[in-house]
Amino acid sequence: MERITYHEWVPTGTFVKVTIWTVASLIVFLLLILTVFLHPLNTEGLIGFGASTLTLIFILILLLNFRGIKIQLSSEELMVDYGFFNHKRISMDDVVSCNLVKASFRRFGGVGVRYGLDGSWAYTTSFGNAVEIVPKKGRTFVFSSNNPEKICQLMNTKIQAHA
Numbered sequence: 560m561e562r563i564t565y566h567e568w569v570p571t572g573t574f575v576k577v578t579i580w581t582v583a584s585l586i587v588f589l590l591l592i593l594t595v596f597l598h599p600l601n602t603e604g605l606i607g608f609g610a611s612t613l614t615l616i617f618i619l620i621l622l623l624n625f626r627g628i629k630i631q632l633s634s635e636e637l638m639v640d641y642g643f644f645n646h647k648r649i650s651m652d653d654v655v656s657c658n659l660v661k662a663s664f665r666r667f668g669g670v671g672v673r674y675g676l677d678g679s680w681a682y683t684t685s686f687g688n689a690v691e692i693v694p695k696k697g698r699t700f701v702f703s704s705n706n707p708e709k710i711c712q713l714m715n716t717k718i719q720a721h722a
Contacts, residue, residue: 564632567629569630570626570627571670572670574686575625576622590608626642627684632714632717634651635650636650637714645672649692651714653696654695654714655718656718657690657691657693657711658711661688664686671683677699678699679691682702690702690707690710
């Protein structure tokens with residue numbers, strides 16, 4: 560197994576956390592209202608209660624799934640994982656350059672797993688510091704990082720060594 564030369568965990572941004580917890584709190588409040596004022600629960604109340612509960616469970620699963628980005632860099636590849644299903648592996652041989660960028664709402668339309676207006680692919684946890692990987696073939700890949708300078712320095716050194 561190849562040795563990991565860099566490892567980073569980038570948690571979900573504060574804005575996203577506050578938004579999710581606000582929506583979850585509103586749903587819990589709705590559930591309490593349904594429980595208190597619709598006693599005994601009639602059919603419509605039961606359907607509302609069930610739908611609200613399922614929505615709350617779904618939102619909490621999303622929060623758990625997208626709680627942060629795991630970045631690992633070895634001498635051979637970059638590995639970026641975002642949640643249970645979004646895993647990106649990029650070989651150093653396939654990279655042209657690594658650049659410092661800002662993940663912006665204008666470019667990606669939000670945070671999470673996104674397609675940019677320029678055709679790029681992104682894993683972003685907040686609007687801020689990010690790394691842009693330009694491949695030899697395929698879409699440009701952008702991901703949030705707390706230390707993009709270090710990642711690009713390491714990657715550009717490795718790219719030159721592989722050239």
